[in-house]
Amino acid sequence: MTASVPRSRCFIHVTLRDGRPLAGARIAVEQASGPVPELMYQTDADGHAQIGLPTGEVRLRIFTASGESRSVDINVGAEPDKTYDVTIDPP
Amino acid sequence: MNALPWSSSAALPPTENQPIAPVIETAGSDGSAESKGESQQDLLVFGKSDVKIKPKGVRVGNETVLGTDDRVRITNTKAPPWRKIAGLKLKPRPPQTSSYIGTGWFIGPKTLLTAGHCVYSPSDFNGWIGSIEVSPGQDAGVSPFRTVTATKFFALQQWINSADPDHDIGCIQLAEPLGEEVGYFKIASQTDAELENALVNISGYPGDLDNGRNQYFHQNRVLRTSAHRIYYDVDTYGGQSGSPVWVQASATSEAVAVAVHAYGIGGTAPSLGVTANSGPRLSPEIVLTVKEWLQAASA
Numbered sequence A: 001m002t003a004s005v006p007r008s009r010c011f012i013h014v015t016l017r018d019g020r021p022l023a024g025a026r027i028a029v030e031q032a033s034g035p036v037p038e039l040m041y042q043t044d045a046d047g048h049a050q051i052g053l054p055t056g057e058v059r060l061r062i063f064t065a066s067g068e069s070r071s072v073d074i075n076v077g078a079e080p081d082k083t084y085d086v087t088i089d090p091p
Numbered sequence B: 001m002n003a004l005p006w007s008s009s010a011a012l013p014p015t016e017n018q019p020i021a022p023v024i025e026t027a028g029s030d031g032s033a034e035s036k037g038e039s040q041q042d043l044l045v046f047g048k049s050d051v052k053i054k055p056k057g058v059r060v061g062n063e064t065v066l067g068t069d070d071r072v073r074i075t076n077t078k079a080p081p082w083r084k085i086a087g088l089k090l091k092p093r094p095p096q097t098s099s100y101i102g103t104g105w106f107i108g109p110k111t112l113l114t115a116g117h118c119v120y121s122p123s124d125f126n127g128w129i130g131s132i133e134v135s136p137g138q139d140a141g142v143s144p145f146r147t148v149t150a151t152k153f154f155a156l157q158q159w160i161n162s163a164d165p166d167h168d169i170g171c172i173q174l175a176e177p178l179g180e181e182v183g184y185f186k187i188a189s190q191t192d193a194e195l196e197n198a199l200v201n202i203s204g205y206p207g208d209l210d211n212g213r214n215q216y217f218h219q220n221r222v223l224r225t226s227a228h229r230i231y232y233d234v235d236t237y238g239g240q241s242g243s244p245v246w247v248q249a250s251a252t253s254e255a256v257a258v259a260v261h262a263y264g265i266g267g268t269a270p271s272l273g274v275t276a277n278s279g280p281r282l283s284p285e286i287v288l289t290v291k292e293w294l295q296a297a298s299a
Helices: B157-162 B284-298
Strands: A008-016 A026-031 A040-042 A048-053 A056-063 A069-076 A082-088 B006-008 B085-091 B099-108 B111-115 B131-136 B148-150 B152-156 B169-173 B199-204 B216-225 B229-232 B244-247 B256-260 B277-280
Touching: A008 A069, A026 A048, A040 A048, A056 A082, A069 A082, B006 B157, B006 B284, B099 B131, B099 B284, B111 B256, B111 B284, B152 B157, B152 B284, B169 B284, B199 B229, B229 B256, B256 B277
Parallel strands: A008 A082
Antiparallel strands: A008 A048, A026 A040, A026 A056, A040 B099, A056 A069, B006 B152, B085 B099, B085 B131, B099 B111, B111 B169, B131 B148, B152 B169, B199 B216, B199 B244, B216 B229, B229 B277, B244 B256
């Protein structure tokens, strides 16, 4: 069995290099320190998504509407409800 | 043997359900809708195998396409069993505005099974999900049947209380019997001996391909079982949470779902010694609980 690992409520804010929010982006959790459900997370009109993540290094893969993707690493701390700003190059 | 405790998103407590007989399987159906065109049933695998269907490849991260990507798009989702599987769009309660993609599958006329985290997750959507758009056989983003919105959900109490991956199973209740048209899977608890080396089929809606708008299928072998989980070497990705994991003895026998896909390789403890994706197993106790959910839907 795999013990449950607490996941903190995190907010991911995805923007393009020019500062525009990336609405409707799909986000997968590719790597984390504990089990993360195989959901696909989707940003709102302002580029925000809420994701439960375990603490430690997390690798996200962000898919644009055209199907291209970028991977991004974040370090999730113990504090809850933190917003992680992620900037990616336009596809 | 008793069913496991569970909770409902609705106001009615589960204690209103009556005790049920200790059977460990449910009935399946191919549905009443007409089926035309190629069924793609040649993709399915049957029975058991002492060897893997393909060699283990190199994998990066917790996501879960194992080596080369062998997933196949299902193009005729109007045919069974594919139409029994639904794309899910999860919409949290206001004020949250982000959304989620998952997969569910019919187990009765008004009932779908999915992962517990598709209906209840404090960290993802602050508790119970607000509503779920259910699109059976979704293809190119559209259901060939119709999309219905569900607002009533159940989940195992162990999932709600402790987010236990071994009990990550939830249920979606519909107001209309769409499952009578598209059909529904039989579920059954199987023994370790029955599951050893069993070939399993998984189909769902991965978000890395076609924006999560199309159904993709893959198959391979059970690598290991525990009392509450089944581990398999089948390619999956985010968005396939809640997909059915099913076995079939032969091309002419009935499909039997034995687990609910929920986790990539990050959900597999290193001590197990396998690199595998996994899902909570439909144990006898859980099948009994699911029968209570089916009864609740028909009440």
